[in-house]
Amino acid sequence: MRQISSVADSANGSIPLRDYQYHARVLVKDYVFADNFLPYTSILGSILACKVIYDLTKLISNYHFKPYSSLTKIQRTEWNNRGLSTVHAIFITYMSVYFVFWSDLFSDGHGSELITFRASPISIFTLGVSVGYFLVDLTMICWLYPSLGGMEYILHHSLSAIAVAYSMLSKEGQLYTFMVLISEMTTPEINLRWYLDVAGLKDSLTYLINGIVIFFAWLGARILLFGYMFYHVYLHHHQVVKMHVFGYILVFGVPSVLAVMNLMWFGKILKGLKKTLMKQL
Template sequence: MHHQLSTLVPFVRIAERVSQSRIDTLSKILTSYYILRLVSTVHAVIVGLFCLYILWFDDAVNADPVWGDPNLVKLNVAITCGYLLYDLLLLACNWSTMGDSFFVCHHLAALYAYGYVLTRGVLPYFANFRLISELSTPFVNQRWFFESLAYPRSHRLVVANGVAMAIAFFLVRIAVMPPYWVKVFATFGTPAFERLGLGAQVAWIVSCICLDVLNVVWMYKIARGCYRVITGTSGKKKVDKASADEFNHVNNHMD
């Protein structure tokens, strides 16, 4: 009997090492998520407030939305581009657990358009206006923190944050679409628009369309989740499935 137990010792030790390895891996993944969300929130607060300051007080940009003085806007856009590159690198390094094609498309579209702002200093008003959307990001990240801490969905803090997230997301990403596109259409055919050239025009319009389509998709997901939580109409199986779906698809880098 003693001999049989002694022969099992190596296998037990191997199992312990494998188990510890999995725990260490999960710990690293969770730490990466926490760092990602924390950095995202800090970025969103800085860029969002800076964006509002420019919209309210930068007369040069407001007077000439296509060719106005881009210095402050370029600084704000540079911060965002740095964050997007960092986020893409983190996604690439942890693709099996964090990868999502939606966010890759989002980041590439944003970087493509913002590249013209940084290199040519064009479209400062419109580039800065897009960054209003960052003001909804802290609520999205807070929702993830509640999920990771296993707060029940019926908890009043979770419900309050969910409602605030849905309202903020709608206001800064959906409700701003009509005035934004009215301003865009107003530039069509003007000398300032013609000076942009075809490359900048295509980058501007196509990237904005892609980003707005993604925002509408995300708004639908958020509104559906918010409705289920408020009304309590989802069963446990549906809730678990929704949690997994939103964990993978409702992220922090919605520009």
């Protein structure tokens, strides 16, 4: 019966559904997820996903969060933008922790290739998603400057986009890129702090607990982990020096600049937490 159906379809000039499915699989395998196209398809897919998530945040917030309708236009834009950054942060934190601590891809005893030159299709795809997000967020910050952030945000996102894109395209230093990207785990807490503030819950217990969580998350992901990364670079310096000179500069330069910024922001977080605790006491 299947052969008869196929002959009938051919006679009628139509193509069976399974042929469409086969051609679709070939297209995805040979082009969309091919090694040469994977970085670009992941970036493009990320940009499209950012648009969808932004619109969904706007739609859900409009119907389920009463404070949203009373916000100004720029506040609603920032609200939606923070929803987008939260989704990206959750995704990239999970994937980064996986590659750094769970996966064997970058372990010392795995394979004969140098750690600084290891990569996989999944790691490339993950970095492409992050590049797409940073490009979208950077564009929004510049377009609405300074409503969504000042020069420190432009510097942070520019350095992040350049470093992540280079690591994705060159397949160099991806381990250290993922170590730095783990710092995105603090983003949901920072966004929740802003949401609570806008909703008029700055004096609530939730706001206080969130501030404490921010303190410890920042200390672990943006201070201690950066120290561990620099120590790891020191131990594997004989492999790092074999990278391209631009990649070598990025490994030392970008984390160093971000570390200084993290320390400055950490000082503000500590000051804010002390102020909040004093109010509660």
